[in-house]
Amino acid sequence: MQIYNTLTKRKEEFKPIEPGKVRMYVCGPTVYNLIHIGNARPMIVFDTCRRYMEHKGYEVNYVSNFTDVDDKIIKKAIEEGVDSEVISKRYIAECKKDMADMNVKPATTHPLATQEIGGMLEMIQTLIDKGHAYVAKDGTVYFRTRSFKEYGKLSHKNLDDLQGGNRSLLVSGEDQKEDSLDFVLWKPKKEGEPYWESAWCQGRPGWHIECSVMSKKYLGEEIDIHAGGEDLVFPHHENEIAQSEAANGKTFSRYWMHNAFLNIDNKKMSKSLGNFFTVRDISEKYDLQVLRFFMLSAHYRSPLNFSADLMEAAKNGYERIVSCVTNLNYLLENAKADAYLEGEKAIADQLAEYEAKFDQAMDDDLNTADAISAIFELVKFVNTNVSADSSKELLNAMKAKIVELADICGLIVEKKAGILDSEVEELIAARTQARKEKNFARADEIRQELLDKGIVLEDTREGVKWKHI
Ligand code: AMP
């Protein structure tokens, strides 16, 4: 598999440190609010990368943190008059719910920054001992950026250019730094903020040190892939490299993957610009599988512009695959022949060609856009090669292939109950009729029958609403 490596600015053949195993770290969200669909992009993209690698037979140790100590969390806690922990716990739970609804697998480990302070104190001390960090008068610990000779290698920035851009900081009160390029590892608490004891001051960690430490603890000093959105390249990932490599004396991560932005009107979707939709907003209008399909319909390194039209197109595209599988299920229920009929084996053999196309696209730096096109071609091939006479063996082979490829993309294309929408509607009508006739036993029976098939009913003033569990 080829992966575009931000570090070398080219596609490289992926070779894991340990054969058959992948150690992958994806920077997770800061939890002070519901996540927006821009945050969902790296979640969906790198979950798909993980799924594809697992499909190829790798065992993937996937670590993704929650940043649960941060200015924004503290601000929100003050606004609500509660502890920061109340805020972070609430939004971690909400984030996990959104992830589950987007069919993003839980990470092997989801570490929390606040639970890893001990490791951070240790790494900061190592950096001080090695001369890569120093303690300022007020107890702030800074990383001595120029002491790490390779600083700038990820973002391809030149230290002197950076210095120019940073000069204003020196004037703005950060003058306890030896150099404007230096960044914070540990900072003193302010009144009312959460803090931990340390040798330097009561305080809390800087953001970058968290990831260096959590990655080391759960994946080791050297990892295969480190990933996140492209806004993290500088300074976050550049600083992580400096900290980890200066402390451990080893290459931190071999491959660096970054997704491009999800935009609105060609501007980055972000909390600060206020131009965002939360995943929860989208879930009110669409099945989140449609959102997932939308994200994967573009290559992860291309900017993706969010629009109502594109979401509608994604809905149609996703439903095309779902209808094909629903139709296969219907044909399967009614098929007469079990084993391949004449000529069917040859058709089944052709299914592998579509999988090969799919793999070829995914092997090319996770080209999910082309991989989805391969699924569409497969759907078209299936639709033109099935009939009411097809054997179960052929129908099953076709269904298995579509479901398998969709599953690598994390797309659920088989309605759990295997029940058609029209069948649900018919049963609901029968239940309504039974209730009119005061035959409540029958009405309850129908409700239960639907529930067994994964459909829940809700009686509202506007009528009966239903959804898949
Ligand atoms: P944050 O909570 O802002 O640290 O973001 C969590 C993750 O979402 C990081 O990997 C960011 O790079 C990513 N991210 C934030 N906004 C966007 C966006 N508009 N498009 C793509 N990725 C984003």
Ligand code: ZN
């Ligand atoms: Zn990080």
